[in-house]
Amino acid sequence: MQNQQDVFFQDKVDKEIRIEPKDWMPEKYRQTLIRQISQHAHSEIIGMLPEGNWITRAPSLRRKAILLAKVQDEAGHGLYLYSAAETLGISRDEMYHQLHTGKAKYSSIFNYPTLSWADMGVIGWLVDGAAIMNQVPLCRSSYGPYARAMVRVCKEESFHQRQGFDILYTLGKGSEAQRKMAQDAINRWWWPSIMMFGPKDDESPNSIQSMKWKIKRFSNDELRQKFIDVCAEQVKVLGFTLPDKDLKWNEARKHYDFGTINWDEFWQVIQGNGPCNKERLDARKKAWADGEWVRDAATAYATKKTAKNKAA
Amino acid sequence: MEHEIFMLNRIEFLLHLADNALIIGHRNSEWCAHGPALEQDIAISNIALDYIGQARNFYQHAAFLINELPHESSVFSIPATEDTLAYLRDASAFKNHLMTELPNGDWAFTTLRIFFFSSYQYFLYQQLIQHEDAQIAAIAEKSLKEVTYHLRWSSDWVIRLGDGTTESYQRMNTAINALWPYTQELFQENNFLQPTKNILAQIQTDWNEKIKNIFEEAGLHLPEKSVQYQGGTKGFHTEHLPIILTEMQLLQRVYPNCEW
Amino acid sequence: MSTHSNSKIEWPLWEIFVRSKQGLDHKHVGSLHAADAAMAIENARDVYTRRMEGISIWAVESKNIHASNPDEAGSLYDPANDKAYRHPTFYDLPDEVKYM
Numbered sequence: 001m002q003n004q005q006d007v008f009f010q011d012k013v014d015k016e017i018r019i020e021p022k023d024w025m026p027e028k029y030r031q032t033l034i035r036q037i038s039q040h041a042h043s044e045i046i047g048m049l050p051e052g053n054w055i056t057r058a059p060s061l062r063r064k065a066i067l068l069a070k071v072q073d074e075a076g077h078g079l080y081l082y083s084a085a086e087t088l089g090i091s092r093d094e095m096y097h098q099l100h101t102g103k104a105k106y107s108s109i110f111n112y113p114t115l116s117w118a119d120m121g122v123i124g125w126l127v128d129g130a131a132i133m134n135q136v137p138l139c140r141s142s143y144g145p146y147a148r149a150m151v152r153v154c155k156e157e158s159f160h161q162r163q164g165f166d167i168l169y170t171l172g173k174g175s176e177a178q179r180k181m182a183q184d185a186i187n188r189w190w191w192p193s194i195m196m197f198g199p200k201d202d203e204s205p206n207s208i209q210s211m212k213w214k215i216k217r218f219s220n221d222e223l224r225q226k227f228i229d230v231c232a233e234q235v236k237v238l239g240f241t242l243p244d245k246d247l248k249w250n251e252a253r254k255h256y257d258f259g260t261i262n263w264d265e266f267w268q269v270i271q272g273n274g275p276c277n278k279e280r281l282d283a284r285k286k287a288w289a290d291g292e293w294v295r296d297a298a299t300a301y302a303t304k305k306t307a308k309n310k311a312a
Numbered sequence: 313m314e315h316e317i318f319m320l321n322r323i324e325f326l327l328h329l330a331d332n333a334l335i336i337g338h339r340n341s342e343w344c345a346h347g348p349a350l351e352q353d354i355a356i357s358n359i360a361l362d363y364i365g366q367a368r369n370f371y372q373h374a375a376f377l378i379n380e381l382p383h384e385s386s387v388f389s390i391p392a393t394e395d396t397l398a399y400l401r402d403a404s405a406f407k408n409h410l411m412t413e414l415p416n417g418d419w420a421f422t423t424l425r426i427f428f429f430s431s432y433q434y435f436l437y438q439q440l441i442q443h444e445d446a447q448i449a450a451i452a453e454k455s456l457k458e459v460t461y462h463l464r465w466s467s468d469w470v471i472r473l474g475d476g477t478t479e480s481y482q483r484m485n486t487a488i489n490a491l492w493p494y495t496q497e498l499f500q501e502n503n504f505l506q507p508t509k510n511i512l513a514q515i516q517t518d519w520n521e522k523i524k525n526i527f528e529e530a531g532l533h534l535p536e537k538s539v540q541y542q543g544g545t546k547g548f549h550t551e552h553l554p555i556i557l558t559e560m561q562l563l564q565r566v567y568p569n570c571e572w
Numbered sequence: 573m574s575t576h577s578n579s580k581i582e583w584p585l586w587e588i589f590v591r592s593k594q595g596l597d598h599k600h601v602g603s604l605h606a607a608d609a610a611m612a613i614e615n616a617r618d619v620y621t622r623r624m625e626g627i628s629i630w631a632v633e634s635k636n637i638h639a640s641n642p643d644e645a646g647s648l649y650d651p652a653n654d655k656a657y658r659h660p661t662f663y664d665l666p667d668e669v670k671y672m
Contacts, residue, residue: 045350048344049345052344052345052346055341055342055344056341056559057560057563059399059570059572060395060564060572061364061367061368061371061394061398062657064364065364065368065655066657068364069357069655069657069658071344071357072353072354072357072358073622073658075350075354075357076354078350079350079354079602082350086585086603092582093582129672148602156658159657159658159662161672162662162665162672163657163663165663165665165669165672166663166665167572169665169666170571174570174572177567177570178567178570230670230671233670234669234672237666237669283345286346287345287347287348290346290348290418291348291349291352291419292348293480293483294349294473295348295349295583296477296479296581297473297476297477297479298476298583298607298611299583300476300477301471301472301475301476301607301608302608304475349583349605350605351604351611351618351619354618354619355614355615355618358618361655365654365655464614465614468614472607
């Protein structure tokens with residue numbers, strides 16, 4: 001019986017029929033989605049921190065408004081994604097609990113520090129750029145609520161990437177100090193951002209099942225290559241360089257070759273030993289703890305009001 | 313000469329309106345990523361964005377008027393832009409009310425400040441809609457829509473926290489005691505407020521009424537009497553403003569004359 | 573005032589429906605958490621209409637949805653009108669830039 005359901009389920013997926021919350025689904029499919037969607041939501045929320053700390057230092061009022069709108073969008077993205085995960089039977093509080101206790105992961109890129117204004121540009125251009133490359137295929141993910149959330153997210157991310165590019169483009173045309181600031185930021189963020197696509201395909205065991213279920217549509221390495229090809233061209237327009245001496249167009253492959261990724265660093269950061277892991281989690285935990293009395297008060301007020309309305 | 317003094321007053325008035333919006337916007341923006349719930353992060357960031365938008369509109373108009381002044385009489389660096397006005401003036405030149413620059417404190421303090429301040433703006437902007445300067449009137453009209461929402465949002469929070477739990481009630485009271493000494497400055501007359509002089513009394517009456525109503529619903533009380541601080545509109549600030557400006561103006565000061 | 577309530581109570585989930593313009597149906601846009609209906613509508617305004625997506629909002633507490641297998645329009649929606657920088661086309665990119 002179970003087997004028949006599995007076959008039927010896979011058949012739906014193969015026919016590109018979206019799976020909706022009340023449909024039968026394999027438990028492993030549900031768990032994989034919860035893990036992936038909540039991880040994605042956590043990344044949006046943690047991702048607010050490294051950029052959020054530059055809102056008060058943005059160098060013009062226009063940039064300030066843009067950055068604030070952008071970080072606010074990320075809160076929105078986190079919210080859409082948490083909501084999508086909630087349709088699978090997990091509460092947002094439970095997901096927060098997993099994040100705060102270190103049980104859930106988030107994108108390791110946000111464990112790197114933002115050290116200059118140019119980092120705002122690079123995060124938009126590279127980090128959001130990599131995220132978009134990862135996320136656009138997810139708009140066709142087999143799980144309906146996830147796909148719909150991603151459509152919203154991707155629509156908004158496009159502005160994020162452009163504002164980042166715009167910051168770097170402006171710095172590129174600026175003073176010597178500004179150019180130096182931008183190049184330094186690119187040097188620091190390039191490698192972490194290409195690690196965002198995850199481990200190499202042959203070291204990513206969950207990928208095959210996820211692709212079969214159409215939760216994922218392209219492999220890590222495919223997306224990474226596509227990203228590198230695009231950035232290698234865009235960086236020329238900016239007038240900067242990528243910090244990889246092996247980066248070279250390969251006419252035979254019709255792709256850029258690139259240097260060796262430092263996977264030790266990748267695993268170190270994932271395991272919690274990145275430069276800012278502790279600060280990021282502490283900031284989230286503090287916001288959550290400080291907000292507890294506020295949430296309680298709102299609940300208490302709503303309860304009282306409901307009781308009053310009933311009595312009346 | 314008379315016209316110049318008139319224009320200088322108007323510019324000061326615009327800077328005052330802009331500084332208020334910028335500084336309270338700055339404070340609210342500090343909540344981004346640290347709010348008590350994700351939905352509230354989004355809400356308060358929206359409010360901060362509205363304030364920064366208002367500041368930009370007022371600064372832009374002030375800059376326009378400054379650039380029209382006869383060169384020799386100008387006390388401002390020319391050409392003025394929204395950014396020279398926000399980023400290259402010192403604390404003593406800022407004319408915001410002291411209330412806006414105080415540190416955020418907790419959610420009770422923050423929402424109560426928005427409530428006090430947006431009530432004030434709500435009544436002020438209603439008057440400014442009829443301002444003889446069409447640009448000021450237009451900005452006021454646009455901002456009034458935003459402020460109406462800020463007032464509604466913050467009133468809801470004041471009521472919720474006042475009538476929530478024992479803890480939230482106590483925190484709201486602490487916030488009232490901390491903020492009340494900065495409320496009467498909102499209605500202080502000033503040189504550049506001349507054009508609005510006779511309306512300040514009316515604004516104060518409306519404001520008192522609004523506060524009283526919401527407090528009543530929230531089960532909160534006004535403090536019996538308290539010290540009142542003032543000076544912000546004359547450039548005498550708390551120690552907090554220079555710290556805000558040091559942070560905000562950092563890049564413009566370290567790398568002068570750059571495009572960003 | 574009541575005693576300190578149980579912090580394990582999560583704000584309930586609400587389903588949000590937005591009418592994007594006069595003449596169209598309200599359409600489900602997503603969900604959010606809020607302590608009460610007023611907060612749900614305010615949150616929905618901030619979360620789901622930041623880019624002028626709507627002129628009217630319905631909020632329904634999710635638990636009240638059974639499945640088979642206004643007046644303040646000005647202050648609620650107009651403010652999103654001037655945030656052009658939220659839209660990607662606000663940024664002029666050099667023509668050479670591809671795939672953004």
